[in-house]
Amino acid sequence: MPLMKSWIDSANDPACDFPLNNLPCGVFSVDDEDPRCGVAIGDQILDMTAAEEAGLVALTDAPLFADPWWNDLMEQGPAVWAAMRARLTALLEEGAAEREAVAPLLVPMSEATLHLPFAVSEYTDFYAGRHHAHNVGCMFRGPENALPPNWLHMPIGYNGRASSVCVSGTPIRRPWGQLKSPDHDAPAFLPSRRFDFELEIGAIVGTPSDGPLTVKQADAHLFGYVLLNDWSARDIQAWEYQPLGPFQAKATATSISPWIVMKAALDPFRIDTPPREVPLLDHLKDDGPGLYNIALRATLTPAGQPGTTITRTNYGEMYYSAPQQLAHHATAGSPMNVGDLLGSGTISGPTGPERGSMLELSWGGQEPLTLDSGDTRSFLLDGDVLTLEGHAQGDGYRIGFGRCSGEILPALDDPFAG
Numbered sequence: 001m002p003l004m005k006s007w008i009d010s011a012n013d014p015a016c017d018f019p020l021n022n023l024p025c026g027v028f029s030v031d032d033e034d035p036r037c038g039v040a041i042g043d044q045i046l047d048m049t050a051a052e053e054a055g056l057v058a059l060t061d062a063p064l065f066a067d068p069w070w071n072d073l074m075e076q077g078p079a080v081w082a083a084m085r086a087r088l089t090a091l092l093e094e095g096a097a098e099r100e101a102v103a104p105l106l107v108p109m110s111e112a113t114l115h116l117p118f119a120v121s122e123y124t125d126f127y128a129g130r131h132h133a134h135n136v137g138c139m140f141r142g143p144e145n146a147l148p149p150n151w152l153h154m155p156i157g158y159n160g161r162a163s164s165v166c167v168s169g170t171p172i173r174r175p176w177g178q179l180k181s182p183d184h185d186a187p188a189f190l191p192s193r194r195f196d197f198e199l200e201i202g203a204i205v206g207t208p209s210d211g212p213l214t215v216k217q218a219d220a221h222l223f224g225y226v227l228l229n230d231w232s233a234r235d236i237q238a239w240e241y242q243p244l245g246p247f248q249a250k251a252t253a254t255s256i257s258p259w260i261v262m263k264a265a266l267d268p269f270r271i272d273t274p275p276r277e278v279p280l281l282d283h284l285k286d287d288g289p290g291l292y293n294i295a296l297r298a299t300l301t302p303a304g305q306p307g308t309t310i311t312r313t314n315y316g317e318m319y320y321s322a323p324q325q326l327a328h329h330a331t332a333g334s335p336m337n338v339g340d341l342l343g344s345g346t347i348s349g350p351t352g353p354e355r356g357s358m359l360e361l362s363w364g365g366q367e368p369l370t371l372d373s374g375d376t377r378s379f380l381l382d383g384d385v386l387t388l389e390g391h392a393q394g395d396g397y398r399i400g401f402g403r404c405s406g407e408i409l410p411a412l413d414d415p416f417a418g
Contacts, residue, residue, distance in 0.1 A: 001268045003397040005094040008106070010042030017391060017400025018042055023088050024259035024401070025070045025224065028112040035068035035115045040259055040402075041092055044106040051105050056091060056098065059083055069119045070260060074206035074223045075338040081206070081223065085264055114258035114402075116167045117226075118204065118339050123165055123254065124329060125200075125230055125246075125343035126157040130274070130319040132346040135360045152278045155320040155328050157345075158245050160230075165254045165341060168227075168404045174382060174411040175252040177236035191411035192233035194365070194379045197386045198346040199298050199356035201315050202228035202256055203322035205340035213330045215287045219323035221336070225266065225292075227257035227388045227404035228343050234359055234379065254343070257388070257404040265399050269293045269392040271316050273324075284328060290321025296347060296390040298356070303383030305373035310361060313347050313354040315390070382410045 004020040005012055011019045018024060018040040028045050029035040038045040049065045051057045057065075059080050064073045073084065091102050127133060137146030150156065174195055180187040206223025213221065230250065237249030270289035280286075294315035301307035320328075325342050348356040355361045358379050362368050365378035380386065385407045391400035 002395045006092050007094050007096055007099055008042045008044055014396050016042055019397040020092055021397055022265045022399045024261045026117045026259045027068045027115040030111055037065040043109050045109055045112055047105045047107055057087055070117055071119050071339045077207050117260050120162040120165045120341050121337040121339035123160040123162040123341045124157050125160045126155050126325050126345040128155040128318055128320040128345040129347050131350055132348040139364045155325045161251050164251055167258050168255055171409045172231055172253050172406040173409045175233050176411055177233055177248050178239055179235045180239040192235055194234035196232045196234050196358045196379055198230040198232055199388055200228040200230055201344045202226045203342045205336050208338050210335045211333055213327050215323045215327045218326035222263055224260040224262040226260055227390055227401045229255040229388055229404055230343055255404050255406045257401045259402045261401055266292045273321055284324050290323050291316050291318055294390050294392050299387045301385040302373055302375050308371040311355055313349040313356055315347055317347055317349050318344055380408050382408050384408045
């Protein structure tokens with residue numbers, strides 16, 4: 001599909017994340033005004049709340065953009081999602097008849113503060129990247145036992161904290177927790193010394209369900225995707241994860257990008273999941289291309305220093321797709337809600353520069369990275385800013401997510417001292 005030209009010139013720049021082909025969904029505010037729904041187009045934001053009030057976007061009898069989240073639109077289902085995209089395309093395309101009515105509703109993105117784009121109902125994070133799982137397994141169990149026996153049969157996951165999901169730009173406080181050193185008999189309560197990022201894609205459930213879903217049905221229930229950073233305290237995790245898996249190590253924060261890229265914008269970039277090493281059970285078998293060709297990178301910027309791109313990888317490296325993750329999640333009858341967030345799991349490629357976490361990039365701290373500033377890192381230090389970026393590359397345009405960033409703040413003083 002070629003670039004769809006807009007009367008907003010910045011949207012036609014091949015390097016712009018937000019052409020007319022994209023139309024991602026966010027929430028923004030200007031100055032002291034209340035947050036409201038908006039759609040990114042070039043370097044502008046179309047105020048959807050104002051557009052609805054002006055009668056330019058009337059998708060249902062009831063208002064869909066009165067509240068500062070996209071849940072109300074999401075729960076209307078795929079037909080309304082498609083109608084919105086068609087209407088916005090008509091309003092913003094080159095030669096649009098209603099250009100003069102739309103122009104006053106545009107807000108420069110440079111003047112806006114971006115907020116969490118939807119109300120997160122539940123949050124589940126998966127462990128569904130083959131290369132990441134193999135790397136981590138090699139570190140802790142050796143290459144002969146790298147993957148648990150169940151890993152090639154189903155997407156492994158855990159239920160995280162929806163309350164800790166935050167929008168890009170939110171500072172991340174280094175957590176305290178129980179740490180256990182190999183040379184000490186007892187654990188100690190200390191700030192995490194091995195704080196890490198995980199480069200992921202988050203899938204957002206738009207259509208609720210109450211019972212099992214096929215992979216095809218699950219795909220239809222997904223509204224869109226965000227960049228996701230699953231911040232992880234590796235030393236807390238190492239002590240707590242037996243026998244029930246991650247808990248406090250993953251509870252500090254999960255950052256997401258401020259823009260939801262709708263599934264329809266990514267459909268031209270669908271690709272197949274990799275060949276299966278063992279056959280999947282029927283309810284998880286692939287039903288057409290379930291992944292997307294999305295180039296991803298992470299940049300680490302120490303305080304006062306230039307940034308270094310520390311990894312480049314691709315969402316196509318995943319072993320399980322988001323529809324398979326959702327289908328697996330629903331097999332036990334668990335209701336899935338509008339606004340449920342599914343983290344892909346760390347996205348790593350087959351080579352060292354494609355690894356999606358500091359744990360892998362420094363190989364558990366044994367091989368520290370040298371940054372462009374000359375600093376070295378095994379894990380993240382206070383003052384570091386970690387930024388994720390991603391886009392699908394089209395013919396003369398790109399479908400981007402914006403940035404997903406967070407700065408590491410020092411741990412609080414001992415909350416139990418004295």
